[in-house]
Structure formats: C-alpha cells, structure tokens
Amino acid sequence: MRHFAGGQVEPDVLRRLLEAAHHAPSVGFMQPWRFIRIRGQALRQQLHHVVEEERVLTARALGEREDEFMRLKVQGLLDAAELLVVTLADGREKHVFGRRTLPQMDLASASCAIQNLWLAARAEGLGMGWVSLFDPAEVSVLLGLPEGAEPIALLCLGPVHQFYEEPMLQRERWAKREPLASLVFDESWGLPSDLFDKPSSSTEPT
Ligand SMILES: Cc1cc2nc3c(=O)[nH]c(=O)nc-3n(C[C@H](O)[C@H](O)[C@H](O)COP(=O)(O)O)c2cc1C
Numbered sequence: 001m002r003h004f005a006g007g008q009v010e011p012d013v014l015r016r017l018l019e020a021a022h023h024a025p026s027v028g029f030m031q032p033w034r035f036i037r038i039r040g041q042a043l044r045q046q047l048h049h050v051v052e053e054e055r056v057l058t059a060r061a062l063g064e065r066e067d068e069f070m071r072l073k074v075q076g077l078l079d080a081a082e083l084l085v086v087t088l089a090d091g092r093e094k095h096v097f098g099r100r101t102l103p104q105m106d107l108a109s110a111s112c113a114i115q116n117l118w119l120a121a122r123a124e125g126l127g128m129g130w131v132s133l134f135d136p137a138e139v140s141v142l143l144g145l146p147e148g149a150e151p152i153a154l155l156c157l158g159p160v161h162q163f164y165e166e167p168m169l170q171r172e173r174w175a176k177r178e179p180l181a182s183l184v185f186d187e188s189w190g191l192p193s194d195l196f197d198k199p200s201s202s203t204e205p206t
Pocket residue numbers: 001002073074075130131132133164166167168169170
C-alpha cells in the first residue's frame with residue numbers, strides 16, 4: 001500500500017500487530033528483528049528525504065524506464081499514520097544454526113515477521129507498505145544503529161481510503177503477475193510440472 005489516509009493506529013492495535021510479527025518463525029529461533037517506531041515529524045521528514053534521494057537514483061539506474069518510474073507512487077512516508085523501521089539486530093554472526101551456508105536466513109526470518117505484520121494489519125483493516133528505496137548507511141546514522149545492525153524496511157502503516165483491487169504496479173502496467181505454471185518445475189530446473197496439465201477436480205466448483 002502506498003496511498004494512506006492519515007489518522008492513527010491505536011496503541012492496542014499496534015501492540016497486537018507487533019506481537020504477530022514477533023511470533024514469526026526464525027532460523028535457530030534467533031529472532032533477528034528489531035522495530036523502531038518513528039514518533040517525531042522531523043525524523044520522518046529526514047527519512048522521507050533519504051527515500052526521495054534514492055528514488056531519483058533508482059530512476060536514473062532504470063535507463064529507458066526512468067520517466068515511467070518517476071511517475072509511480074513508491075512510498076507513503078508522509079501520509080501513513082505510523083512509520084516503523086525494521087532492522088536486523090547486531091551480533092548476528094554468533095547465530096550459526098541454519099546460517100553457516102546461508103547467512104541471509106536472518107533476512108528471510110525478519111521478512112517472515114514483516115509478512116506477519118502485513119497480514120495482521122490487513123485483518124485489522126489497515127494498509128501497509130514496505131519501502132526499501134533508501135541508503136542503509138544514511139538510515140543507520142539517522143537512527144543511531146549499532147555496528148552490525150542493518151535497516152531492511154521502512155514500514156508505512158495505517159488507515160487507507162481503499163485497498164487496491166490488483167497490485168498497483170500491475171494496474172500501472174509496470175509489471176504483471178507471472179503464470180504460476182511457469183515457476184513450478186518437476187524434478188529439475190526448467191522441467192514443467194504436470195501439476196498444471198489439467199484443472200484439479202478438488203478445487204473445481206461443484
Ligand atoms: C522486500 C520488499 C520491498 C519493497 N519495496 C518497495 C518500495 O521501496 N517501494 C514500493 O513502492 N513498493 C515496495 N514493495 C511493494 C511491492 O512492490 C508490492 O508488494 C508488489 O507490487 C505487489 O503488490 P501487492 O503487494 O499489492 O500484491 C516492496 C515489497 C517487498 C516484499
């Protein structure tokens with residue numbers, strides 16, 4: 001969600017959402033997520049500025065789609081009732097369980113927490129958007145992160161006028177959902193799955 005209606009999120013609701021996030025699965029139960037609630041308008045403006053800077057750099061990096069990208073709404077930092085920054089904790093190197101060969105499982109775990117928050121917010125009738133257009137070094141300085149901690153998300157959360165009927169980036173013709181059958185293989189990469197050869201009788205309406 002990128003279009004918000006201001007307002008507020010009741011503290012009880014926000015606590016419930018954060019509880020949902022905190023009950024996410026994590027590798028070796030490391031619980032790498034940390035949440036920073038942005039309270040003051042000045043800090044919110046500074047974070048907005050960091051996102052705007054990166055939005056322009058991203059547009060430039062896109063080359064021929066630069067103008068099209070600049071017309072998209074890609075954040076709702078100033079309109080959302082709540083702004084939460086999610087970071088990975090410091091000291092993650094001591095968590096080896098499940099991360100020796102795949103260290104990025106800390107990010108995967110924190111993403112599960114964010115997905116929980118997202119779904120719980122939707123169940124409470126609130127919208128949420130994950131903004132990742134920012135320079136992590138700049139956000140780390142603004143929020144006083146310790147060495148080793150890493151910001152991964154600026155979460156815009158709050159009441160919305162309406163939910164999109166389809167992903168906004170699809171409606172704006174930026175991208176469209178891939179056919180599921182093209183993403184599922186049997187046995188080996190690239191071999192189409194026979195799951196999609198014919199409609200399943202169990203899911204057909206009776
Ligand atoms: C890890 C992650 C980072 C994202 N970062 C941004 C972002 O910086 N700006 C933005 O507008 N949307 C961002 N999104 C939202 C996706 O673009 C959006 O989820 C996608 O278009 C699908 O739309 P839907 O969530 O409505 O189905 C992010 C989503 C994820 C999962």
